[in-house]
């Protein structure tokens with residue numbers, strides 16, 4: 001009799017590494033219009049298939065097709081296009097500002113603009129997002145002043161957060177944007193708690209939680225699902241699967257489960273996957289989930305399938321870990337171009353007007369940037385006083401902190 | 411006014427607050443239907459309904475994280491972690507989230523919430539039911555840390571904590587739930603029903619956070635203590651025959667430097683006592699404060715008596731616990747120095 005065979009250790013890896021040819025042929029992508037649209041009160045067990053397909057509206061010919069189409073007017077779509085273009089331009093300028101040493105750090109959304117911009121339009125005033133660092137589209141589409149965003153990035157004298165937070169970790173209660181933490185996943189369970197509170201008070205507001213594919217491995221993601229499912233909290237739980245954490249591909253967090261959306265199934269939470277590069281699809285699915293929450297039908301999990309075209313942050317170099325051309329090979333296309341082409345096809349837009357809009361948006365962003373820089377950047381010009389540093393740790397400053405402020409001479 | 415145990419006083423505090431403010435909600439493992447493993451929340455669900463007092467999954471990070479979200483909404487959660495030893499999974503939510511919301515949002519979001527947890531040893535709870543983690547909280551900016559040692563203070567401090575607009579860690583020395591404990595483990599415990607500090611007024615009153623209490627006036631040496639150690643120090647002072655002044659800190663952050671400094675300036679000597687392990691314990695902070703503020707009054711080095719730097723053992727609990735004999739020895743030593 002032979003002894004037991006030695007075990008072998010398994011570490012999953014991406015399909016290709018730099019030097020290889022990008023290949024998404026094994027990624028199953030549903031056809032536009034193919035996935036059904038259940039009633040919002042459908043029983044979770046009857047829609048388990050939606051955790052494995054991809055809800056898509058825009059087809060290759062730039063038409064909006066299938067049961068999830070037809071919810072938005074031309075004017076709304078044009079507004080959505082403008083939001084995405086603004087976010088993209090804002091990102092490009094701020095990325096450059098970081099390279100010029102005007103701030104320490106920046107994180108862009110390139111390729112993911114539809115997710116937060118379209119989702120925001122499904123919410124009502126008073127609803128609360130618990131975002132991560134890659135959902136600035138919630139602010140842009142929610143009408144938050146771009147000047148405030150830039151001043152936060154520059155930590156200048158007008159920074160609404162007084163220089164206490166890293167760039168892009170915005171906070172605006174008024175605009176339904178919970179203060180972003182640098183610790184991943186913590187806000188997911190907080191979103192559920194906020195939603196529970198709204199239900200406990202008999203309010204009508206709902207919450208939305210946000211997390212990246214990599215961060216779903218954190219315990220707080222699972223805490224969020226347990227609480228949301230136990231108390232049927234009125235919350236929409238978003239997972240933005242942009243294929244990569246920093247250098248770590250999504251399979252490291254996902255392990256053997258078929259999809260991230262499938263994580264919801266064991267909790268009895270309806271789980272849908274959506275084409276995150278399709279503004280219409282994201283908006284339609286968001287409306288469906290928000291409608292469920294609003295009707296007291298409980299939580300929904302949405303996996304937004306997208307691709308992080310840019311680097312993780314200004315500190316990252318993706319060419320080290322993935323093929324340069326991988327983003328071009330991404331089968332779901334570019335959200336801005338797809339919506340642009342759809343609007344052109346509908347006769348509501350033209351290439352000419354698109355070019356004009358690009359130029360117009362760029363000059364607006366530059367004008368706001370000039371204004372922001374007039375109030376200082378991280379290393380030059382006016383910034384928040386050192387005295388501010390001691391404020392706001394507690395509601396009223398305790399004696400020991402007061403003594404320290406005196407010692408600091410501010 | 412009635413005599414109450416600390417458990418009853420704590421329950422009474424939550425009851426008073428829930429009555430006065432609809433936004434006060436109570437939850438945690440086993441706290442709803444059953445009333446908590448120590449019965450601190452008994453009856454609250456029956457009285458206020460399930461959306462004010464309810465059971466939570468066994469997920470400490472979830473309990474604290476959900477409370478942070480509720481507090482951001484505008485509720486005032488008063489949550490229970492079953493034993494302080496189980497707060498570690500929730501530590502990130504306490505330290506990185508609750509403690510910093512106000513600061514990082516410039517006041518747009520705040521975490522007015524209380525995290526209650528039983529602490530300390532003396533009940534043969536072994537390593538995972540005996541710890542005193544206060545220093546892990548006092549080190550964190552944005553948190554307040556409170557340790558009551560009797561029913562009167564427990565109720566008044568807890569009401570103040572629930573009404574406070576900052577996150578408060580409320581550490582309940584479980585050895586004191588049913589009566590004071592003087593560290594004489596072989597002697598029967600006097601129940602609170604026979605102790606003056608068991609008198610608890612009805613209705614609403616507060617004991618302000620940040621104010622220490624002089625438990626025993628004395629002229630020879632100041633003992634800085636909190637929680638169970640207040641009673642241990644009293645016994646030790648009698649055993650040593652030393653005219654000790656015992657200062658019960660009640661809240662560790664904010665701390666009452668005025669009372670501490672005035673007492674040490676008067677006595678010229680200081681012993682710090684706590685149950686938590688010695689190294690980097692809150693006693694280190696206290697002795698540094700005394701050294702910085704009272705150096706010219708000191709006639710002897712500040713001494714610390716604390717738990718040893720080992721995990722809390724089960725069978726050797728009484729060798730670990732800083733009992734009256736060890737405190738008495740320290741008192742004599744500073745008197746002879």
Ligand SMILES: Cc1ncc(C[n+]2csc(CCOP(=O)(O)OP(=O)(O)O)c2C)c(N)n1
Nearest residue numbers: 134182183184212213214215242244245246
């Ligand atoms: C608790 C915690 N661990 C690690 C980090 C460092 N970190 C910042 S972003 C990141 C990757 C996150 O990836 P993912 O969740 O997929 O989001 P994405 O950046 O792709 O949008 C890591 C590991 C952190 N901020 N917090």
